[in-house]
Amino acid sequence: MDISQSQRAAIARIRALMPHDVLLKADRVARMNGRYIGLSRDQRLKKAFKAMVESIAVVNLDEVAKPDKRRIVAVCGESGAGKTTALLRHTAETVAMRPYVDEDGNTKSPVLMMTAPSPCTPRLLAYEGLHALGYPVRSTLRENLMWKTFRDVLKAHEVMFLIIDEAQHAVDAANGVEITKIANSLKNLVQMPDWPLRIVLAGVEPLDQFLAIKQLANRSTVIPFSKMTGTSGEATIAEVTRMIIFDHAELSTALHEDEEFIKRLIHGCDRDFGTIVQMIRGAVEEAIDGDQTVVTNQQFANCFENNTGFEPDRNVFLVKNWKDTRPYDASHREANARLEKFARSRKK
Incomplete structure (x- = not known):
């Protein structure tokens, strides 16, 4: 991520105001949070990115209209699955996607990363892309002209990879006509x-259903970011818990060997890998802030309470009947869905 001089100055000022011991702890937590934890799904994503880049390198303009599954890569999974983090990681590691200096000395970025607006229409999706490129355009421009302008500006900026996060916003409230237009x-x-462009989409349902329609099905490679389930999921989370606490934070614990604790952790985070990692790191941060060398169940309970606001009798790390507790990610998703439904009704 590029940081401007003014941002650097602002950050330096805040750091100068912090006590030395607090600053050391903050840097320690930042180093831990900056570590990427890959899974087997990362190999599929890496392979898909490689194929997408190679499809540009061997593009034949005479066959540009033919279907090709290397042109759209989609990462589908629930909120908290780790989709955005994985995309940022693999984008940074793909050489063809890194910024470069052209023959005129100008810095160019072959990647445009944007977030689909919510609520969304076909016209607003193109408008958001133009806004992300810094191109001034009236939001009232007709839909067909908005998309033509978007295509022209993508070519003018030499963007070869368009990454759209929260892509489900483009279709979750759309009618049949709008869905066809977006597809x-x-x-x-x-x-x-006259320009090779590849698209990466990331989102939750109904994105996977959207990609199954005829216009996109034979042009898309879909990579599911599934939940942590079964004994294999538990083994993965036990190892991730050990890795973060021992290797990344240089602390100790016995929790990774406690089968019931691992099951509580997975259940409390609604089996979503990204949320589980955040929970482990949050508990570790509790330990570091408290000058502790051992990470305990109480720190996980504290982190769960801080994240959810749940009372102790609803805390998955404290109650006896933990299987009956509500995973807070599921509760948050339901609340967000109600808010979006309310917003759409108010707009109508």
């Missing part, structure tokens, strides 16, 4: 006759 617009982006 056709994405298809047209990846088969422009």
